[in-house]
Amino acid sequence: MPTIDATHAPTLRSWVESANGHRDFPIQNLPLGVFSRGDERPRGGIAIGDMILDLAALAGSGLVEGAALDAARAASADSLNPLLALGAGPRAALRRRVSALLTEGGAEQAGAGRSEVEPLLVPMAEATLHLPARIGDYTDFYVGIHHATNIGTLFRPDNPLLPNYKHVPIGYHGRASTVRPSGAPVIRPQGQTKAPDAEAPSFGPIKRLDYELELGVWMGTGNALGQPIPIGEALDHVAGLTLLNDWSARDVQAWEYQPLGPFLSKNFLTTVSPWLVTMEALAPFRIAQPPRPEGDPRPLPYLWDEADQAGGALSLELEVFLSTAKMRAAGIAPVRLSHGPAANMYWTVAQMVAHHASNGCEMNTGDLLGTGTISGPDDGTQGSLMEITRSGRQPITLPTGETRTFLEDGDELALAGRFVTDGAVSIGFGGCTGTVQG
Amino acid sequence: MPTIDATHAPTLRSWVESANGHRDFPIQNLPLGVFSRGDERPRGGIAIGDMILDLAALAGSGLVEGAALDAARAASADSLNPLLALGAGPRAALRRRVSALLTEGGAEQAGAGRSEVEPLLVPMAEATLHLPARIGDYTDFYVGIHHATNIGTLFRPDNPLLPNYKHVPIGYHGRASTVRPSGAPVIRPQGQTKAPDAEAPSFGPIKRLDYELELGVWMGTGNALGQPIPIGEALDHVAGLTLLNDWSARDVQAWEYQPLGPFLSKNFLTTVSPWLVTMEALAPFRIAQPPRPEGDPRPLPYLWDEADQAGGALSLELEVFLSTAKMRAAGIAPVRLSHGPAANMYWTVAQMVAHHASNGCEMNTGDLLGTGTISGPDDGTQGSLMEITRSGRQPITLPTGETRTFLEDGDELALAGRFVTDGAVSIGFGGCTGTVQG
Numbered sequence: 001m002p003t004i005d006a007t008h009a010p011t012l013r014s015w016v017e018s019a020n021g022h023r024d025f026p027i028q029n030l031p032l033g034v035f036s037r038g039d040e041r042p043r044g045g046i047a048i049g050d051m052i053l054d055l056a057a058l059a060g061s062g063l064v065e066g067a068a069l070d071a072a073r074a075a076s077a078d079s080l081n082p083l084l085a086l087g088a089g090p091r092a093a094l095r096r097r098v099s100a101l102l103t104e105g106g107a108e109q110a111g112a113g114r115s116e117v118e119p120l121l122v123p124m125a126e127a128t129l130h131l132p133a134r135i136g137d138y139t140d141f142y143v144g145i146h147h148a149t150n151i152g153t154l155f156r157p158d159n160p161l162l163p164n165y166k167h168v169p170i171g172y173h174g175r176a177s178t179v180r181p182s183g184a185p186v187i188r189p190q191g192q193t194k195a196p197d198a199e200a201p202s203f204g205p206i207k208r209l210d211y212e213l214e215l216g217v218w219m220g221t222g223n224a225l226g227q228p229i230p231i232g233e234a235l236d237h238v239a240g241l242t243l244l245n246d247w248s249a250r251d252v253q254a255w256e257y258q259p260l261g262p263f264l265s266k267n268f269l270t271t272v273s274p275w276l277v278t279m280e281a282l283a284p285f286r287i288a289q290p291p292r293p294e295g296d297p298r299p300l301p302y303l304w305d306e307a308d309q310a311g312g313a314l315s316l317e318l319e320v321f322l323s324t325a326k327m328r329a330a331g332i333a334p335v336r337l338s339h340g341p342a343a344n345m346y347w348t349v350a351q352m353v354a355h356h357a358s359n360g361c362e363m364n365t366g367d368l369l370g371t372g373t374i375s376g377p378d379d380g381t382q383g384s385l386m387e388i389t390r391s392g393r394q395p396i397t398l399p400t401g402e403t404r405t406f407l408e409d410g411d412e413l414a415l416a417g418r419f420v421t422d423g424a425v426s427i428g429f430g431g432c433t434g435t436v437q438g
Numbered sequence: 439m440p441t442i443d444a445t446h447a448p449t450l451r452s453w454v455e456s457a458n459g460h461r462d463f464p465i466q467n468l469p470l471g472v473f474s475r476g477d478e479r480p481r482g483g484i485a486i487g488d489m490i491l492d493l494a495a496l497a498g499s500g501l502v503e504g505a506a507l508d509a510a511r512a513a514s515a516d517s518l519n520p521l522l523a524l525g526a527g528p529r530a531a532l533r534r535r536v537s538a539l540l541t542e543g544g545a546e547q548a549g550a551g552r553s554e555v556e557p558l559l560v561p562m563a564e565a566t567l568h569l570p571a572r573i574g575d576y577t578d579f580y581v582g583i584h585h586a587t588n589i590g591t592l593f594r595p596d597n598p599l600l601p602n603y604k605h606v607p608i609g610y611h612g613r614a615s616t617v618r619p620s621g622a623p624v625i626r627p628q629g630q631t632k633a634p635d636a637e638a639p640s641f642g643p644i645k646r647l648d649y650e651l652e653l654g655v656w657m658g659t660g661n662a663l664g665q666p667i668p669i670g671e672a673l674d675h676v677a678g679l680t681l682l683n684d685w686s687a688r689d690v691q692a693w694e695y696q697p698l699g700p701f702l703s704k705n706f707l708t709t710v711s712p713w714l715v716t717m718e719a720l721a722p723f724r725i726a727q728p729p730r731p732e733g734d735p736r737p738l739p740y741l742w743d744e745a746d747q748a749g750g751a752l753s754l755e756l757e758v759f760l761s762t763a764k765m766r767a768a769g770i771a772p773v774r775l776s777h778g779p780a781a782n783m784y785w786t787v788a789q790m791v792a793h794h795a796s797n798g799c800e801m802n803t804g805d806l807l808g809t810g811t812i813s814g815p816d817d818g819t820q821g822s823l824m825e826i827t828r829s830g831r832q833p834i835t836l837p838t839g840e841t842r843t844f845l846e847d848g849d850e851l852a853l854a855g856r857f858v859t860d861g862a863v864s865i866g867f868g869g870c871t872g873t874v875q876g
Contacts, residue, residue, distance in 0.1 A: 173611035189797035226625040260610035261699020359627035383480035
């Protein structure tokens with residue numbers, strides 16, 4: 001398990017001034033991504049304030065050695081897969097070295113003048129951010145129990161939470177080819193739908209376009225086919241987390257999802273924040289998984305690990321913001337649609353991984369797992385419009401007087417996440433946004 | 439649409455003697471695959487009788503030029519993706535040239551002595567066959583209407599075929615990482631199951647291990663995100679077909695599949711035949727899609743194309759064989775579990791592709807689509823044990839006196855497919871087998 005060390009010290013400041021007090025990327029974070037500038041080839045980088053440390057340049061700088069150099073070299077390709085495949089050791093060594101090089105007064109202590117490190121920095125404003133990894137397979141879970149209950153109530157009022165929910169970390173396979181980094185346009189898909197009172201289905205632009213607030217899990221090291229991952233080792237296979245928006249066409253979903261689950265209602269786009277917050281960075285924010293409510297079944301042994309229960313939840317605040325074209329034109333700030341803790345997950349990340357591999361399913365470096373929508377039990381905490389508007393029956397009203405049941409063309413939707421805990425400097429993911437195009 | 443040309447002539451014979459009268463690989467077939475021998479690197483090949491034509495060697499031989507040379511060069515890598523990405527033109531040019539080079543008396547006519555071609559042949563018995571392509575995403579459909587009805591009857595006796603079935607080519611995302619070529623061991627997975635009368639679920643080796651007889655579709659060229667593929671162009675994006683066994687854990691499936699569909703019950707292994715039968719090779723076997731039964735709805739326009747209806751089905755006989763360890767020890771031939779035509783598909787391959795991309799979902803070279811289980815309406819034609827044994831209630835008896843409800847350790851299951859039509863030489867896929875290991 002990653003430990004809290006000097007790289008997390010709240011007193012740590014960077015000579016990269018924009019990092020100090022930065023909402024997402026203070027020196028305590030150091031998330032990994034892939035960037036390019038102009039026609040340059042994409043390569044790995046680390047976010048620090050409003051700058052990116054170029055890992056390909058770092059690998060060639062002579063400023064790193066040993067495991068950290070191995071990691072920087074592996075991060076010089078156009079995806080982080082080679083780095084993620086190295087596992088936690090080299091990734092942590094790189095973190096420690098980069099932290100030292102970027103610390104105020106630390107570059108010199110680390111045997112490198114700040115003047116040697118500064119040329120390795122690229123302004124984030126000049127960079128294009130890519131997907132951090134080449135995704136093998138993408139799986140979406142359903143661990144937000146309040147979401148499952150809320151949605152279940154809408155689809156199956158008599159039977160909201162199915163009998164398997166508290167025993168099985170329910171998940172299904174998603175589409176890897178349509179995962180995009182923050183900022184990718186949300187092209188309103190066409191689809192086959194049938195209103196409950198319609199005689200026959202029809203095909204055209206979908207009407208009930210929704211978002212889903214999720215976390216994404218990037219797999220570091222995989223397992224061989226036929227070799228399950230024990231729950232006690234599950235987090236060793238995880239590289240880090242991201243924000244994830246599972247855009248959804250609710251009208252398509254309602255018509256297509258029986259009996260094999262969501263398909264075209266979900267696979268037209270999935271947006272992730274391009275920065276991978278490493279397991280090392282989020283170590284201070286790991287908290288105990290909330291105890292299961294009285295009467296809930298104890299998970300089967302393959303899903304149960306005391307250490308995971310002790311530190312498997314996250315002290316992480318999640319938010320969703322909406323701004324319409326009209327709001328932006330009028331200079332009105334985005335409206336917050338929801339706000340809640342990520343602790344509303346019934347299953348931990350380790351339980352998701354252990355369950356996924358429990359039948360010997362081969363997991364690979366760069367695989368992406370979504371948590372499923374993270375909602376709370378109360379109004380203001382739900383992670384989708386489907387829940388907020390009660391399937392479109394209760395529109396919300398915006399400051400412009402506009403109303404919304406689902407997303408309309410021109411709407412910009414942004415997810416945000418912020419790790420917060422006493423005694424640690426808060427860190428975040430950066431943006432995870434998309435604007436709807438008709 | 440591929441046309442019937444000289445490469446299909448029934449009179450065509452090869453100087454590779456084993457090809458003439460070969461069950462699967464006469465000169466009229468020329469399927470594509472990836473092979474290696476010993477420590478040599480994997481590269482593309484074409485099956486001819488019991489030999490493989492080495493496409494990397496062909497590319498360097500001086501015996502091909504133009505588009506056929508481009509294709510052979512693209513097939514020199516360790517996956518066929520570069521070749522498949524070239525589309526039908528270069529693939530067909532390679533087919534024509536290889537056909538000429540391998541035809542009895544044809545090598546000389548084609549300006550190349552047989553003695554120049556012979557060194558490019560590798561005995562299949564000495565080769566390891568790999569997956570033909572690097573799979574991006576794997577999707578499984580559900581187009582076998584009799585299977586859907588049979589399974590629906592078992593899971594939902596009152597509601598076997600759901601209202602969307604005749605309007606929507608139902609499909610769901612599968613797991614790309616666990617697709618393997620014929621011969622890969624079928625490791626009996628562990629899983630969480632709950633018998634209907636059990637108080638609580640349990641975890642252990644699954645008991646109801648089944649197969650599913652399917653066809654696989656290899657995508658050639660893809661589409662850009664947000665750009666649907668019109669049905670009239672859908673087959674231009676398809677490279678060819680394969681046999682596919684969607685191994686299934688029925689006890690896991692029954693407990694996990696609501697509400698998001700099959701997951702661990704399906705993703706522990708999918709086996710494909712390693713030879714890709716090209717759209718060019720199967721041109722003589724394209725037949726009219728059977729008319730929809732009276733009263734069935736006409737598909738929406740995005741799924742309807744007259745040319746597809748005229749030639750969208752296949753004259754293809756499918757079979758499944760089982761042999762137990764005891765049968766093999768006693769020298770007893772495998773028992774045929776099912777036999778039926780592939781025309782039992784309610785939706786065509788073109789309809790599957792057009793539906794998949796209708797929402798703008800990005801499809802890529804090397805994507806794999808399964809048809810779903812192809813069953814007929816009658817006993818002896820069902821493509822899974824779930825159907826044959828009525829969910830285990832009606833065991834089958836084997837020549838050894840053994841009985842089976844589902845697969846047991848040591849059982850070997852083999853799929854076979856044979857394109858048959860008047861006036862054409864029959865072709866096949868080669869093997870698609872797996873043996874269960876406990």
